[in-house]
Amino acid sequence: MEGKRILVAEDDAVLGYYLKQQLTALGYQVVHAKDGKIALQYFQDNPFPVVITDHEMPGLNGEELITALNANDVEPVIIMITGNTDPKFIVKMMKLGIFDYIIKPIQEYEISIKVKRAFEFYGMKRVETISRKEQQLRLEGQLEWIQWKEKMSSVGKFKRQNQNLFESLKHSFCQGAGFGALVSILKMIRDSCEFDGKFYKIESELMELIQTNADMAEKSLNQFAEIDSLINSDVSLEKYTIQEFYLELKTWLDEISYILNVQNHKAVISDINQNHSVKFLLVNGICFKKSFIEIMTNACKFSVPNSTITVIIKVEQDWFKCAVYNEPIPNFDGTIGIPIQYEHLIFEPFYRLSKNVFEQYRTLDYGLGLSYVDTCSKKHNGKISIFNVKDHLDWNGNPKTKVAFQIALPIQHVN
Template identity: 35%
Template sequence: MDGNGKKILFVDDDSLSMDSIRLALSENGIAVEFAKDGIEALEKVTHEFFPVVVTDLNMPRLNGLDLVYQLNSLKDKPVIIVSSVLSEVNSVITLLKAGVYDYIQKPYHLDELRHRIEKALEAAEYRAVKSRGEKEKQKQIQEQLNWNLWKEKIIKGSSDDSDNLLIKSIRTSLSQGAGFGALVSLINRIEKKVKKKGEDYIIDSALMEALFENGKAAKRVINLFEEMENIGSNELTEEILSLSDLYQTLEEILESQKELIGLQNHSVVLGQNQILENNVFINGKLEYLRKAFEELILNALKFSIPNSKIYITLSRSPQSMKIDFYNPPDKDQYGNYGIPDFYENLIFEPFFRISKLVYEKYPTLDFGLGLTYVDKVIRKHNGQVKSYSVKNHLDDLGASNFVHFEVDLPTVVLR
């Protein structure tokens, strides 16, 4: 939601303070629509969606308590802030238990009001992104069925030319950037330019530095394969991790990646940790999950439109913990945004790369192996990682879809 798209509904019968509130919030790019009571507020929300509603409790006709229950029954629920005087604190506690996002005491302090509304607008963005993701799940289930059929055709030797995409991608990955093709080219150049002096060779220092750098890249790939081999042969579910451990890990990754996040003026919005179940855990190994999460975040940074927001949300289903990563993709070399439907499963295959571009400033895993590593780690934790597109209704930066990576990790309840 960009600065020009923030619009909230303020419900209060105190007309004297409304002008100052409108002026104060407009400085933050927030447009304000006012309603004098709950009846007028309901009339407005039936004709226009407001991501945030701020409502007083004590009003004529339909009071704030009843308005909150009516708003919470809507299909597209707004994020609700209640305003109250100190004597109404018991009602506020009841409403918070019923799903009200926040409350603020009257009389209003404008700085605090601005701050709480900005936080509520962020929460509305999380909710909108999460809702879009849920609506795309059925599509993803069908895509997964199609993918399984495609893999079965390959095993039986009856696949079409689709598998050539993977073969071509392997060749591309090994021939570009600091790949093996570049290594061969360097050796050819050295052979042409090297001079022999006695038993020694005199070689241009720039060529040697390039050779050393390419050798380091090749070593990283070998080390990565060794690590993935160890993941496959070792047990990764011997530790007990709380849901707060995972949230804290995401916070630490974002803190450590501030410089990379700022390369293209991105921002990463991490949803609030509202999962408070102390007896729910994940069996896993945090160092591997951390690396997998880091790879997903760096992948989002590489391919997102400059100056855009990347969203991370957390939620609980009855038997799993779900972590969703959303990013608005930039245009690739073919003029496409995001991951084409056919590639949504291929991207987890070793060496598969959609883009031919090299992003040297982002330290993601080399040769299209980053998402392979993520898939390996999550599956070793008995979970799943999926990728699909979600319609983008939050900004006008040019991407019609978000790229959505959905991570599901099974949970256990310890009594």
């Protein structure tokens, strides 16, 4: 529960004590303020991600406290406690910017559920904020300048990059399961088999290894064939409303729970604006599902264990955007995230920044997965990008680098 801090603004000493005890028992770090003025001071001294406030309080009442809190650069997620059940009052509070409300008398299960949802919402809200800040930086040209400079300085490095590509290819085929392992096993058979008339005797364990790695080699060839077929043939596109496609994404997330469980990752997905839900997309469901699972699998492979992978869905101008954010493990050289000079190179066939084999995910690890995603995106007239973002909003104080993988599809206009 590191960083899961809650500020409770409640002038009723009994209710304040009850809330603190219940939330502490759930694993949260709770600070209780006896009125709105003290609560605001606590927040300004050390901001909280979630604030629970009563409506009627001395000093500052609930409405005044909410207004003051939302004037900060980083707005907390606010839950209001009230005994007022008038719908007009509730609507008024929602317009002020509260996330949710709890009607007195308070039920223990309701507190637990709504606070959990508040922290999930806070996580997505934070990711959206850092995404906007990063986008502003890019639009202002700061990162474009760095990218241009890197490209100019890399003119003389083409041979080295080309060599790196083929070294990566060689490494991929010579390690782990599949082709490389088959070569090693066949050498072992050559050295250990016994000739018996018309037959050779080999160890049963070696035969089992041959069968296992032959299956992996077959999967590799099938993946080559899939990419080749995708490149050289037309794909059939079906019409989806954004709402329908959003529900498909949620279903696919549910289906990959086994991938998330490998390193105890958690995935959360943002809601969509209902104003956009009736707009249309043209999508090949099979191709895009495979691409989405590939993106999520990559996020899991290279994420810090026990971390959250956030999927942000948004509509900007004429584009539907699906962005996957993860907190990456350090690279082999100690750097964090995707070096900017490799943001395009990683989509090339066989290119891999990491030379590790991830056996627990049962993937091929030949550097072909993102090539498939890139090809799928082009078949949809889409756009794909991967870049780092700096999260300066972590309540623990230290900025974190996160990797954002975004795929965008054009919205179709109905005549």
